[in-house]
Amino acid sequence: MIAATITINDEEDHLRPLFAAEEQRLLNGRASYEVTRRGSDTTITAKAEDATALRALLNSACKALIVYEKTKRTTR
Numbered sequence: 001m002i003a004a005t006i007t008i009n010d011e012e013d014h015l016r017p018l019f020a021a022e023e024q025r026l027l028n029g030r031a032s033y034e035v036t037r038r039g040s041d042t043t044i045t046a047k048a049e050d051a052t053a054l055r056a057l058l059n060s061a062c063k064a065l066i067v068y069e070k071t072k073r074t075t076r
Contacts, residue, residue, distance in 0.1 A: 002054050003047045006061065010042040018068060019044060019061070031057040 008015055019035045019042075030053035033046045044061055048054035 001047055001049065002051060003045065004054060004058060005046075006044045006058075008042050008044075008065070009040055010037075011040045013037065013042070014072075015042040015065075015068065018064060028053070033057060033061070 010016070016035050016037050019033070030050065031046065031048035033044055036043050036045070046054060046057045046061070048057060
């Protein structure tokens with residue numbers, strides 16, 4: 001099992017609901033993630049059976065974060 005953790009400062013608590021709406025286990029069952037909140041930080045903990053599955057999950061998470069950041073910037 002391989003694990004990775006991403007912690008993002010999220011004062012408004014927008015990220016937790018964003019990731020909660022997504023499927024938390026990849027369709028092939030080789031990777032999953034959990035979203036938690038502590039204070040103003042949102043943490044995404046990814047777990048995978050192999051490096052390829054972990055990379056796929058982290059790529060998806062990063063793409064969602066990029067879209068969120070771009071949307072946040074344009075709405076200011």
